[in-house]
Amino acid sequence: xxxxxxxxxxxxxxxxxxxxxxxxxxxxxxxxxxxxxxxxxxxxxxxxxxxxxxxxxxxxxxxxxxxxxxxxxxxxxxxxxxxxxxxxxxxxxxxxxxxxxxxxxxxxxxxxxxx
Numbered sequence: 232x233x234x235x236x237x238x239x240x241x242x243x244x245x246x247x248x249x250x251x252x253x254x255x256x257x258x259x260x261x262x263x264x265x266x267x268x269x270x271x272x273x274x275x276x277x278x279x280x281x282x283x284x285x286x287x288x289x290x291x292x293x294x295x296x297x298x299x300x301x302x303x304x305x306x307x308x309x310x311x312x313x314x315x316x317x318x319x320x321x322x323x324x325x326x327x328x329x330x331x332x333x334x335x336x337x338x339x340x341x342x343x344x345x346x
Contacts, residue, residue: 237285237312237341239293243278251299252281255292260284285310285336287345291329298325312341 243266244252253261263279283289297304304325311318319339323332333343 237310237343239281239283239285239289240309240311241281241283242307244281245278249279249281252293252296255296255299256283257286257288257292260286260289260292285312285341285343287329287333287343290332290343293323294327294329294332297323297327300325310336310339310341315340 244263249263260283262282264282266278266280283293293306293308297306302325305322307320307322309318309320321332321335336343
């Protein structure tokens with residue numbers, strides 16, 4: 232279990248996407264949680280949401296992972312942090328730059344640690 236702090240959470244990822252993402256993030260920076268399905272709803276049983284400990288290393292890893300996914304791929308993330316009211320959603324694409332993502336988060340009151 233990760234230490235409570237600022238996090239990013241992804242939209243649902245397939246098992247293959249989870250494995251690819253793990254290659255680009257530091258050890259212990261991500262936790263996967265199964266996506267709950269509504270009663271009577273069908274879905275891939277290994278689909279999960281990634282909860283990522285927020286840091287510049289993690290943001291850089293996310294940007295690198297997205298570049299490997301090819302043109303037109305994007306992912307919607309939710310950012311939250313202790314002491315910040317609510318969470319906000321934003322989208323990263325294969326063109327996202329770590330410093331721009333960091334500035335966007337800082338603009339919403341979510342500081343991004345280096346490590």
